[in-house]
Amino acid sequence: DVKVTQSSRYLVKRTGEKVFLECVQDMDHENMFWYRQDPGLGLRLIYFSYDVKMKEKGDIPEGYSVSREKKERFSLILESASTNQTSMYLCASSLMDRRETQYFGPGTRLLVL
Amino acid sequence: GEDVEQSLFLSVREGDSSVINCTYTDSSSTYLYWYKQEPGAGLQLLTYIFSNMDMKQDQRLTVLLNKKDKHLSLRIADTQTGDSAIYFCAERSDSSASKIIFGSGTRLSIRP
Numbered sequence: 001d002v003k004v005t006q007s008s009r010y011l012v013k014r015t016g017e018k019v020f021l022e023c024v025q026d027m028d029h030e031n032m033f034w035y036r037q038d039p040g041l042g043l044r045l046i047y048f049s050y051d052v053k054m055k056e057k058g059d060i061p062e063g064y065s066v067s068r069e070k071k072e073r074f075s076l077i078l079e080s081a082s083t084n085q086t087s088m089y090l091c092a093s094s095l096m097d098r099r100e101t102q103y104f105g106p107g108t109r110l111l112v113l
Numbered sequence: 114g115e116d117v118e119q120s121l122f123l124s125v126r127e128g129d130s131s132v133i134n135c136t137y138t139d140s141s142s143t144y145l146y147w148y149k150q151e152p153g154a155g156l157q158l159l160t161y162i163f164s165n166m167d168m169k170q171d172q173r174l175t176v177l178l179n180k181k182d183k184h185l186s187l188r189i190a191d192t193q194t195g196d197s198a199i200y201f202c203a204e205r206s207d208s209s210a211s212k213i214i215f216g217s218g219t220r221l222s223i224r225p
Contacts, residue, residue: 042215042217048212058212092155104157105155
């Protein structure tokens with residue numbers, strides 16, 4: 001079974017704080033993704049990575065950065081959290097093969113005060 | 114650009130069939146997916162269909178694809194309370210092998 005884990009289920013941070021969201025997958029997947037999920041907007045892709053140290057911007061990268069130093073770990077960083085970054089953050093991973101679907105972690109619900 | 118649309122809410126009676134509809138715009142879509150998200154959880158793949166198929170059945174789930182109209186549907190037979198969730202339609206196109214485009218999700222609620 002594929003397992004994608006996220007470091008926290010719930011986080012509360014203050015405006016201006018630096019926030020790290022960690023994601024780990026145990027199936028040797030090449031691709032990893034960070035999404036945010038907001039009511040009525042579905043999932044929006046923030047960043048993805050198709051290899052170690054490689055990253056590509058998704059649809060809404062502003063205010064975020066990522067780090068992929070090891071294949072199994074993909075970190076999402078909010079350099080200076082703002083209230084409009086309050087959201088559910090979902091990590092996913094997949095194999096490089098285009099036939100493969102994405103496997104999701106349980107999500108981190110972030111509240112920025 | 115690519116877009117996937119679905120209605121936000123659906124309410125059905127327990128034991129009835131649920132039909133969740135989705136439309137997409139990318140004519141080069143190769144794979145279409147249905148994901149289920151239960152409260153407080155991540156997304157779980159329910160089923161998928163290749164673009165060269167019209168229908169796929171898996172126990173209580175039936176996926177229908179009308180490629181000409183770019184319309185995808187998910188039918189859940191004998192809907193149970195455990196089917197209450199948000200259902201996401203998603204598509205992957207030839208033009209973007211790694212990215213999957215998700216719809217906004219349909220919240221399915223079951224009434225007794």
